[in-house]
Amino acid sequence: MLYLIGLGLGDPTDITVKGLRAVKACSRVYLEEYTSVMSGGKEALESFYGRSLVLADRDLVEQGAEQILKDAHETDVAFLVVGDPFGATTHSDLVLRAVHAGIPYKVIHNASIMNAVGCCGLQLYNFGETVSLVFWTDSWKPESFYDKICKNRKSGLHTLCLLDIKVKEQSIENMMRGKKIYEPPRFMTVCQAASQLIQIIQRRRDEGEELGLTEDTVCVGVARLGSDDQSIRTGTLRQLESCDLGAPLHSLVVTGQLHPLEVDMLRLSAEPGALGHLTMVDGSTYTS
């Protein structure tokens, strides 16, 4: 059996009782480590589980799946994913390989940022399409996420922005030389994400475009959700551009229309003046 087990978001004790039982019973346990990270990492998990884990990097999962699935007809193998197992496409691929090899699989779910973000007080059913913000390079500055955010806002919906993670990436130079030397891991911060969005807003304003959001739009930055030291900060996009939410992982929410109860919840984490730009759409709806 192949077990895909979600670890949740905070620390090793966020695994479910069902998941922990499976981890203890499996003969091999892999830890996927390139779509997300958990504070404390592999060592903290190994110490809590009392057993050693095999790190599964992108290469192993995408090219070495048969190694992971080896003998899984006769023995139980666990594949651990921070958050919920179905956050990333790669894991569908692993499931398909298992099924085609006649290996049964079982998913043990857990919280992911997609639902845990509700703790900031914004209602999950008021979210539109989730977007990803990637690190810009000198020559590659995609803006498609901006248009999706505007589209959501036009429908009154909030947008969860997942922020880029670069783990075990090679520089182009090292890749071309075939050198397996990796760059230090990088995690986009709320402040970097806000800065990229503001650059797009400024450029589009200069071009005379009608803006779907501005520097005054109310946003929520969240960091290390589910950890004891999680941080939730509500501010205008401008305010979040200069905030420091500390260690990874960060995510950013751009609000759409707000119900009064959502506004009350945001107030709990609001920077001074953050909600001063709200205007009333109707008696029970606000926007910024």
Next chain:
Amino acid sequence: MLYLIGLGLGDPTDITVKGLRAVKACSRVYLEEYTSVMSGGKEALESFYGRSLVLADRDLVEQGAEQILKDAHETDVAFLVVGDPFGATTHSDLVLRAVHAGIPYKVIHNASIMNAVGCCGLQLYNFGETVSLVFWTDSWKPESFYDKICKNRKSGLHTLCLLDIKVKEQSIENMMRGKKIYEPPRFMTVCQAASQLIQIIQRRRDEGEELGLTEDTVCVGVARLGSDDQSIRTGTLRQLESCDLGAPLHSLVVTGQLHPLEVDMLRLSAEPGALGHLTMVDGSTYTS
């Protein structure tokens, strides 16, 4: 301290280790039971935790919050929610009451249908706004969810449809007489949801409206997600109208545009002919 603890979706062992530790340490433990249900219910949870739970129905949470929060300055109180604590607006209200009474709170997250639905093979970041389908009555047949589904599909996005739950509801007659007599609980099935959607499609077709989805649109019905006996069924809307996925809870997904990997995953749960109506949008995108 007020703990809001998510129980996940399947059975009592889906609580996290962190959540279980909190449950065992709290002096009072409430179980919210009107926005969702867990198989086995209160008894199964009590037996697994080795302690008794207080059922928190809608009346208690909405009108008796001070009872739940009583003494929570000095003692720890837990509020258990099937899925993740922030699925329902009501719980924001409880948090706000706690904060305003000077009581600290902590959220222990878990899987909810909002992220666990990814196990059907559809990518979570390809979902648009989530909708709710309510039981129609003779005089009240809302259709707004249909328009939201069409809007999502127009953007290529899937729609998670949450299906109505009626727990501890009074008949209008008993309500008017002030009698606290409750109707038996009702849970909308995938088959009922498909039937309501098909009725709307037929009516709008008769009116000459351009249709955003049809009886041939590929949908996924899921039941008891996370349980050992979970059921995932991919079919055309017409096929799902006559399916039987067994006991609650059910949810329905209406697909938008599909990536080939999503199609491969849907194939694992597809009824015969279900994917026969897919057409290619471009080399790597399908729709129905």
